[in-house]
Amino acid sequence: MISFALTERDREILAEAREQARLAVKYARDFEFDEDEMLPHEYPEARGRPDVRALMDAHVDELSGRKIIHALLYLEDWYGGIPLRESRYSLGNTVLTIAGTPEQYARWANKTIAIGLTEPIGGSDPASTRTTATYDPATNEWIVEGEKVFITYAQNCDAVLVLARMIHPDRPRGLSTFMIEKGTPGFSVGKQIRKMGIRFEDTAGLSFSHCRIPALNHIDGDLKKTLQSFSESRPVVAAYALGVSRAAMDFTWARLAEIGVTPDYDAGPTGMTAAADRMLELEAEWEATWLTVVRAKWVEQNDGPGKIDSSVAKAMGGGLARKATQTCIAILGAYGLSAEHLAEKWFRDARIFDIYEGTGEIQRLIIARELLGYSPKELN
Amino acid sequence: MISFALSEEQEIARAAVAEFARAELTTAARAADEAAAFSASVLASAWGLGLVQTIAEAGAAPLEQPTVMNVLLLEEFAYGDSAVALALAGPLGFAKAIAEQGSETQKREYLPPFAGDQPRFAAIAHRDAGWFQGAGQTTRAERVAGGWRLSGVKALIPQAARCSHFLATAESHGGRAAFLVSAGQSGLKIAPAKGTLGLRALEMADVSFDGVFVPDAARLGESAGANVQRIVDLSRVALSAILGGLARAVFDYALPYTKERVVHGEAIAKKQSVAFKLAGMHIAVQAMRWMVLRAAAELDETKTATRNARLAQRYGADHGLVIADEGVQIFGGHGYVRDLPLEMWYRNARSLSVLDGLVGA
Numbered sequence: 001m002i003s004f005a006l007t008e009r010d011r012e013i014l015a016e017a018r019e020q021a022r023l024a025v026k027y028a029r030d031f032e033f034d035e036d037e038m039l040p041h042e043y044p045e046a047r048g049r050p051d052v053r054a055l056m057d058a059h060v061d062e063l064s065g066r067k068i069i070h071a072l073l074y075l076e077d078w079y080g081g082i083p084l085r086e087s088r089y090s091l092g093n094t095v096l097t098i099a100g101t102p103e104q105y106a107r108w109a110n111k112t113i114a115i116g117l118t119e120p121i122g123g124s125d126p127a128s129t130r131t132t133a134t135y136d137p138a139t140n141e142w143i144v145e146g147e148k149v150f151i152t153y154a155q156n157c158d159a160v161l162v163l164a165r166m167i168h169p170d171r172p173r174g175l176s177t178f179m180i181e182k183g184t185p186g187f188s189v190g191k192q193i194r195k196m197g198i199r200f201e202d203t204a205g206l207s208f209s210h211c212r213i214p215a216l217n218h219i220d221g222d223l224k225k226t227l228q229s230f231s232e233s234r235p236v237v238a239a240y241a242l243g244v245s246r247a248a249m250d251f252t253w254a255r256l257a258e259i260g261v262t263p264d265y266d267a268g269p270t271g272m273t274a275a276a277d278r279m280l281e282l283e284a285e286w287e288a289t290w291l292t293v294v295r296a297k298w299v300e301q302n303d304g305p306g307k308i309d310s311s312v313a314k315a316m317g318g319g320l321a322r323k324a325t326q327t328c329i330a331i332l333g334a335y336g337l338s339a340e341h342l343a344e345k346w347f348r349d350a351r352i353f354d355i356y357e358g359t360g361e362i363q364r365l366i367i368a369r370e371l372l373g374y375s376p377k378e379l380n
Numbered sequence: 381m382i383s384f385a386l387s388e389e390q391e392i393a394r395a396a397v398a399e400f401a402r403a404e405l406t407t408a409a410r411a412a413d414e415a416a417a418f419s420a421s422v423l424a425s426a427w428g429l430g431l432v433q434t435i436a437e438a439g440a441a442p443l444e445q446p447t448v449m450n451v452l453l454l455e456e457f458a459y460g461d462s463a464v465a466l467a468l469a470g471p472l473g474f475a476k477a478i479a480e481q482g483s484e485t486q487k488r489e490y491l492p493p494f495a496g497d498q499p500r501f502a503a504i505a506h507r508d509a510g511w512f513q514g515a516g517q518t519t520r521a522e523r524v525a526g527g528w529r530l531s532g533v534k535a536l537i538p539q540a541a542r543c544s545h546f547l548a549t550a551e552s553h554g555g556r557a558a559f560l561v562s563a564g565q566s567g568l569k570i571a572p573a574k575g576t577l578g579l580r581a582l583e584m585a586d587v588s589f590d591g592v593f594v595p596d597a598a599r600l601g602e603s604a605g606a607n608v609q610r611i612v613d614l615s616r617v618a619l620s621a622i623l624g625g626l627a628r629a630v631f632d633y634a635l636p637y638t639k640e641r642v643v644h645g646e647a648i649a650k651k652q653s654v655a656f657k658l659a660g661m662h663i664a665v666q667a668m669r670w671m672v673l674r675a676a677a678e679l680d681e682t683k684t685a686t687r688n689a690r691l692a693q694r695y696g697a698d699h700g701l702v703i704a705d706e707g708v709q710i711f712g713g714h715g716y717v718r719d720l721p722l723e724m725w726y727r728n729a730r731s732l733s734v735l736d737g738l739v740g741a
Binding site for chain 2: 001002003004005006007064065068263265266268269270271280281283284285287288289291292294295298299308309312315316361363364365367368371372374378379
């Protein structure tokens with residue numbers, strides 16, 4: 001039966017996460033001036049409070065679905081502006097789960113694995129990857145050469161799963177992934193990148209200079225498998241966008257309430273103030289985005305990651321985050337610019353969601369190719 | 381428990397209406413728009429699918445999620461012709477309000493005619509006339525001996541001249557009430573239709589209540605009264621479902637054309653500016669549907685779903701119009717001529733996105 005109601009357990013876990021987000025707000029600006037600082041595993045307020053992700057795993061049977069709640073917990077983290085407890089969710093782990101052998105999975109499952117995809121010459125076109133992995137038959141090793149940029153978890157991860165072009169005497173020159181652990185000679189991490197927002201996120205470049213790794217570290221996932229991990233993570237990024245947008249909208253509604261402007265959902269299409277009308281539009285966009293996120297995760301739960309639903313959610317999330325944070329400042333006016341409040345921070349943070357893990361344009365390309373039955377060669 | 385899965389019963393009913401809409405309504409829609417009138421046979425066969433009768437015969441009782449079922453079917457009717465969907469949603473809203481909130485006497489008196497084989501029309505007269513909704517225009521019900529006296533003007537009622545009844549909402553001593561008013565009552569006037577931008581076959585007209593006397597027995601729910609908000613919420617969900625069906629029709633019509641139409645040596649679908657329009661249309665069509673279904677499911681669970689119904693209406697209004705607009709643009713000059721449906725869909729989308737009340741689900 002079609003239903004959009006969360007279960008009692010869903011609501012309980014999400015309510016706890018919201019409470020923790022409220023406790024985290026006071027740390028939201030912690031990394032504004034020192035981006036080299038790393039996020040703590042947990043803030044003091046987390047102590048004595050349940051780990052919401054552990055709660056989720058302990059009650060899987062009572063949830064609308066683990067994948068749905070997993071995504072919605074990120075909404076709550078971003079509502080607070082900074083996670084009260086670090087979740088260490090990383091895309092490399094997803095690829096390992098999808099493409100790794102049991103032996104490889106056992107070896108790295110407990111590590112935080114970043115994904116190394118984007119290169120200085122461009123992020124939206126992984127087929128143009130220049131990093132190489134050359135097979136050395138003499139030692140049964142691979143030698144990785146190349147450079148990656150904008151890598152999340154670059155500093156804090158245990159290993160990075162790198163997309164590289166294979167050079168092997170017996171295999172075609174396809175793209176594949178290679179696990180490179182921290183401490184491997186020739187592997188270095190660059191400085192933290194100085195960003196407009198999301199400054200608590202650990203972002204840096206990586207370089208690989210004659211970096212030798214054993215054959216076991218070749219996770220034989222092709223580009224398709226690697227990109228499949230994005231189908232799982234993209235709705236999660238849209239959930240980030242929901243969290244930041246909600247925070248900005250709640251703040252703006254609270255200021256509007258002080259001058260007597262409150263939401264009136266009974267009022268018809270005409271007859272409300274301009275501010276309330278703009279907020280109503282944001283509320284509609286927010287709910288629509290929430291539904292596409294939940295939809296993508298529901299499809300993934302039932303049929304595996306769905307490319308098109310996942311891109312729909314991501315495109316919605318990216319668009320919402322831009323529009324909501326822009327509109328809130330437009331309504332708040334100069335008041336919204338001051339660092340006394342978080343509106344300006346939400347505005348800066350939110351802008352990334354339509355860029356990373358595939359820009360809004362890339363999502364639209366993916367959607368359009370699916371709809372039209374075109375290959376990337378036919379539509380690009 | 382979140383689920384996007386329709387029941388087998390919902391899928392079957394939806395498929396039946398979808399087939400009918402494609403076969404019968406899509407071609408008839410243009411002729412009805414040109415004539416500013418429906419063909420009687422088209423309306424009779426649409427009526428024959430039983431959308432209104434199901435509710436009028438047995439109320440909502442036999443269905444697990446009656447509102448969800450109704451919005452699914454309205455969306456399919458609207459895929460063929462949104463004006464036909466509105467023509468059915470008027471009596472549907474009227475019958476459902478009585479089935480859900482009428483007294484036993486009212487159910488016996490008003491519902492049987494709507495359970496018959498011949499089309500019967502009625503409407504939810506909710507939105508007051510005038511361009512801005514505000515003080516001084518609201519329809520009022522004043523208490524008088526043995527009943528109520530209704531004064532006000534309701535805007536753009538579909539099929540007004542054919543309606544046997546109106547369910548009129550009114551402010552009444554600080555609250556809201558709904559009244560069952562028959563068309564022949566003295567003081568009730570239908571302003572002659574001057575034509576409208578879209579939905580022309582509906583011959584929409586303002587209905588005025590000039591001190592119309594309504595007996596106590598004709599107040600919905602009689603002395604217990606009725607939850608008017610539920611009627612308003614249901615109307616918004618119905619309108620949004622209809623706009624959703626229209627939007628999907630535009631998208632399905634535009635997509636194959638973009639692959640056939642060659643400009644500068646390649647199909648326009650291979651150009652990002654066009655492909656991105658299609659992606660945007662798909663995104664909004666999906667989101668519109670989830671918004672409608674969520675509000676409908678909520679109305680099957682609880683009395684009101686005011687926020688979600690209003691937001692479904694808002695989202696649909698914003699994006700349904702954009703989709704219809706882009707439909708015209710994709711077809712260029714062909715979008716502007718009356719041989720193809722694009723310009724009609726554009727006019728209909730603009731109309732649907734500003735209406736309120738009128739119908740139900």
